[in-house]
Amino acid sequence: MPISLHAATVPTMLQLLGSAHGWIDKAREHGLSEDTMASGCLIEDMLPFAYQIKSMAHHSKGAIEGLRAGVFGPDMTDPPTTCDGLHAKLTEAEEFLRALDPAELDSLADGPMRFEYREFNVPFTPVDFLLSFSQPNFFFHATTAYDILRASGVPLGKTDYLGMIRAKQG
Structure with a gap:
């Protein structure tokens, strides 16, 4: 059975964006200050939690x-540094993805696509861009955010990372 580009990406993104709300809430409940949370990193040369x-x-x-x-x-803009700002950033992405018409995303599969940063330019097919570049980056940043909080002592577990899984009903 073929799977749509929307089905291969959007539901899992929504799942982990939802999880990230819980990580922020648990960090606050654990007593992590907003400044400590936003600026936390695993090692000095790694970008912080807010990023x-x-x-x-x-x-x-x-x-x-x-x-x-x-x-x-x-995205070269500064990240939000408050819990409310972090939640708002996640919510904005969630609302956008929920409003996205699956047919529209699938219709973009044959269009032009490239990644650009300064002089660096990589051509992609839209499918390869989403599945081999953006999706792995999404998971990298999700895992890193989770790991930063774990390393800060926040009591998160695997179910906190996974969030609401899509189990078969009935």
Whole structure:
């Protein structure tokens, strides 16, 4: 049975964006200050938690916007640094993905697509862009955000990472 591009990407993005809300809430409940949470990183040369959350939104909502435009690049804006701002960034991506017409996403599968950053330019098919570039980046940033909070002592477990799985009903 063939699977649509929408089915291969959007539901899992929504699942982990939802999970990330829970990570932020657990960090607050655990007593992690907003500043400590937003600036937390695993090692000095790695970007902080707030950037990881921003990048989850960028490699979900931003990736689809990139497909529409035929070009995608990094989001160089500063990430939100408050819990409310982080939640808002996640919610914005979730609302965008929920409103996305599956047929529209699937219709973008044959269009032009490239990644651009400074002089770096990589041509992609839209399918390869989503499945070999944006989706792995999305998972990287989700995992890194989760790991930053775990390394900060926040009591998160695997079910916190997975969130609401899509189990067969009935």
